[in-house]
Amino acid sequence: MNFHDPASAAAARAEPASPLKPARPPLIRFENVTKTFGSFTAISDLNLDIQEREFFSLLGPSGCGKTTMMRLLAGFEEVTSGRILLDGQDLTGIPANRRPINMMFQSYALFPHMTVAKNIGFGLKQERWKKRDIQDRVDEMLALVQLEGFADRKPHQLSGGQMQRVALARSLAKKPKVLLLDEPLGALDKKLREETQFQLMDVQDRLGLTFIIVTHDQDEAMTVSSRIAVMKAGKLLQTDTPARIYEHPASSYVADFIGNVNLINVELAGMEGDLALARWDGGTRLAIRPQPEDVMTPGARKTLVLRPEKIHVTKDRPADAHNVNMVEGTVEEISYTGSASTFLVRLDGGMLIRAQEANRLLTSRREIDWNDRVWLSWRAGACVLVDA
Amino acid sequence: MRTSRRLLILLPYLWLGLFFLVPFLIVIKIALSDSVTASPPYAPTFSLDEGLAGLRASFAQFDFENFLWLAEDGIYLKAYLNSVKVAAIATLLTLLIGYPVAYAMAKAPQDWRKTLLLLVILPFWTSFLIRIYAWIGILKNEGFLNLALMKLGIIEQPLAIMHTEIAVYVGIVYSYLPFMILPLYASLERIDGRLLEAAEDLGCGALAAFRQITLPLSLPGVVAGCFLVFIPAIGEFVIPDLLGGSGTLMIGKTLWLEFFSNRDWGVAAAVAIVLLTILIVPIVLFQRHQQKHQEELG
Numbered sequence: 001m002n003f004h005d006p007a008s009a010a011a012a013r014a015e016p017a018s019p020l021k022p023a024r025p026p027l028i029r030f031e032n033v034t035k036t037f038g039s040f041t042a043i044s045d046l047n048l049d050i051q052e053r054e055f056f057s058l059l060g061p062s063g064c065g066k067t068t069m070m071r072l073l074a075g076f077e078e079v080t081s082g083r084i085l086l087d088g089q090d091l092t093g094i095p096a097n098r099r100p101i102n103m104m105f106q107s108y109a110l111f112p113h114m115t116v117a118k119n120i121g122f123g124l125k126q127e128r129w130k131k132r133d134i135q136d137r138v139d140e141m142l143a144l145v146q147l148e149g150f151a152d153r154k155p156h157q158l159s160g161g162q163m164q165r166v167a168l169a170r171s172l173a174k175k176p177k178v179l180l181l182d183e184p185l186g187a188l189d190k191k192l193r194e195e196t197q198f199q200l201m202d203v204q205d206r207l208g209l210t211f212i213i214v215t216h217d218q219d220e221a222m223t224v225s226s227r228i229a230v231m232k233a234g235k236l237l238q239t240d241t242p243a244r245i246y247e248h249p250a251s252s253y254v255a256d257f258i259g260n261v262n263l264i265n266v267e268l269a270g271m272e273g274d275l276a277l278a279r280w281d282g283g284t285r286l287a288i289r290p291q292p293e294d295v296m297t298p299g300a301r302k303t304l305v306l307r308p309e310k311i312h313v314t315k316d317r318p319a320d321a322h323n324v325n326m327v328e329g330t331v332e333e334i335s336y337t338g339s340a341s342t343f344l345v346r347l348d349g350g351m352l353i354r355a356q357e358a359n360r361l362l363t364s365r366r367e368i369d370w371n372d373r374v375w376l377s378w379r380a381g382a383c384v385l386v387d388a
Numbered sequence: 389m390r391t392s393r394r395l396l397i398l399l400p401y402l403w404l405g406l407f408f409l410v411p412f413l414i415v416i417k418i419a420l421s422d423s424v425t426a427s428p429p430y431a432p433t434f435s436l437d438e439g440l441a442g443l444r445a446s447f448a449q450f451d452f453e454n455f456l457w458l459a460e461d462g463i464y465l466k467a468y469l470n471s472v473k474v475a476a477i478a479t480l481l482t483l484l485i486g487y488p489v490a491y492a493m494a495k496a497p498q499d500w501r502k503t504l505l506l507l508v509i510l511p512f513w514t515s516f517l518i519r520i521y522a523w524i525g526i527l528k529n530e531g532f533l534n535l536a537l538m539k540l541g542i543i544e545q546p547l548a549i550m551h552t553e554i555a556v557y558v559g560i561v562y563s564y565l566p567f568m569i570l571p572l573y574a575s576l577e578r579i580d581g582r583l584l585e586a587a588e589d590l591g592c593g594a595l596a597a598f599r600q601i602t603l604p605l606s607l608p609g610v611v612a613g614c615f616l617v618f619i620p621a622i623g624e625f626v627i628p629d630l631l632g633g634s635g636t637l638m639i640g641k642t643l644w645l646e647f648f649s650n651r652d653w654g655v656a657a658a659v660a661i662v663l664l665t666i667l668i669v670p671i672v673l674f675q676r677h678q679q680k681h682q683e684e685l686g
């Protein structure tokens with residue numbers, strides 16, 4: 001398959017330094033959108049702009065409203081109040097079959113009684129395309145998803161990965177302005193899922209389309225997206241690039257939802273040069289490099305967001321430095337996940353800290369064992385503060 | 389383990405052999421015999437008194453006279469053809485009525501479906517015969533239907549429905565409707581709602597989505613329902629006998645007349661065998677269809 005080099009593709013997407021020009025009008029705009037089902041509010045007064053050619057992820061736990069947002073866009077549900085604009089045009093009242101938006105359904109929803117070719121050509125047939133033209137486009141789509149030779153198969157003769165590709169081809173055949181993907185890879189096994197993620201990115205890149213993906217899988221969202229919107233209870237908590245979401249979460253909820261994290265309650269003490277000083281419950285003094293937007297009021301209570309992989313675990317006390325934080329504790333648990341090992345370290349104050357080290361050596365050579373006394377250290381710039 | 393499994397399989401075969409194959413062989417034997425005025429009213433009868441030679445003599449008497457008679461007398465062919473016609477039209481009517489009912493049931497809110505299903509099979513709690521008699525009360529000249537229509541001033545003279553083919557259609561459609569609705573409902577209810585959303589998403593209107601998605605996907609139910617109505621309707625006896633008139637010529641009734649009125653067991657048995665052979669074709673078709681459908685699902 002003609003994939004991007006995974007590492008560089010992911011890096012390109014994760015790079016915050018590719019700003020989306022705010023001057024350009026957004027392709028999709030949610031304007032104060034509210035959607036209620038009876039007494040249940042699925043979406044509450046939500047505003048969101050999505051630019052052309054974005055690979056946009058809606059991420060959140062089940063019931064957070066992400067699927068409702070997708071169904072509102074597709075036209076299967078109507079907004080209760082507010083409006084959705086596509087290219088400046090109000091979508092209210094336009095039925096699903098008239099919107100230039102197509103959807104790739106969860107578990108694909110392929111028509112079981114039609115061949116692969118008929119499935120892919122279905123949307124074109126509705127638009128009364130000529131038979132020849134349908135055939136040409138179907139062939140083009142089959143080539144795009146590398147399923148040449150499968151045109152006459154029925155869906156039940158395909159593997160899960162092949163069905164996923166047919167579903168993708170079918171939803172792209174009409175060249176929609178926006179493609180919605182509802183948990184597109186949920187039914188695939190891990191290896192195939194990773195492979196398919198890059199295929200999706202490649203297709204999006206080549207066709208220059210806008211993709212909006214709904215997922216509860218944070219790794220998937222991180223890998224494929226140009227931007228991620230983290231949702232909770234019908235509201236957007238943060239909309240940002242994957243790197244910003246991961247490293248500069250707007251709240252402890254976002255920090256906790258994406259990846260593993262240590263959340264430590266601290267009290268700000270003051271500034272020392274360009275570093276902020278904070279105390280945590282045990283009295284330990286911490287140095288934190290504040291973000292430009294942080295407001296540092298001495299005495300304020302904040303939550304320190306510290307990712308496990310930013311913490312270094314050593315048996316010996318690291319050399320003192322003004323921008324390095326260190327604490328001592330006892331290894332309570334080690335979990336081995338192949339590429340890395342996660343240490344659960346009980347600090348002397350009683351707190352449990354999760355630290356992760358890449359397994360650069362073979363495990364048999366690992367120096368640290370259960371119940372060892374260890375030092376945890378991390379740089380002042382490796383953690384961020386959020387409101388408690 | 390293996391012997392016990394074989395025993396288990398043996399049981400239904402034993403049952404079929406004892407209660408289907410043996411009686412059927414007897415029917416074949418009677419069909420090949422001659423009609424006589426005696427008890428039993430056919431000859432020859434097997435007896436072991438004369439030993440093997442006697443048995444051979446009995447076999448020598450067998451002939452296809454009864455079958456030839458069926459071909460010679462046009463009334464049998466007419467009865468067969470008319471049965472097929474009545475069954476086919478009744479099946480079509482049942483389908484036309486049953487499909488919207490099954491569709492509405494499948495689209496009904498989830499918690500209503502079980503109740504609706506129960507209502508469809510509720511009539512089975514009353515004897516089939518009693519329900520047909522009830523239709524006599526409705527359809528006859530001074531029956532409920534005519535009385536109601538006349539009271540409402542829609543008609544002045546009672547409609548002659550009883551003892552016509554229309555009454556037979558009413559009876560068959562009424563009696564076999566559940567057999568049409570149940571398989572239709574099963575296939576309609578199984579259709580994934582997302583398929584219709586996908587069709588809509590790809591630019592399909594509601595009617596086009598029905599024609600291109602719902603209808604073809606419910607086809608297995610349509611075929612199953614049609615066979616389940618058509619096959620028993622061909623041989624139907626009670627309904628044409630009670631609701632139909634003397635003009636309603638159906639093979640089930642002809643068979644009954646041959647057997648009980650004419651006491652011609654030989655011809656009656658021949659009629660039964662021909663009827664069975666005619667029915668085997670749709671039954672085999674039906675089973676092949678079911679099998680193909682199963683394979684496609686699996």
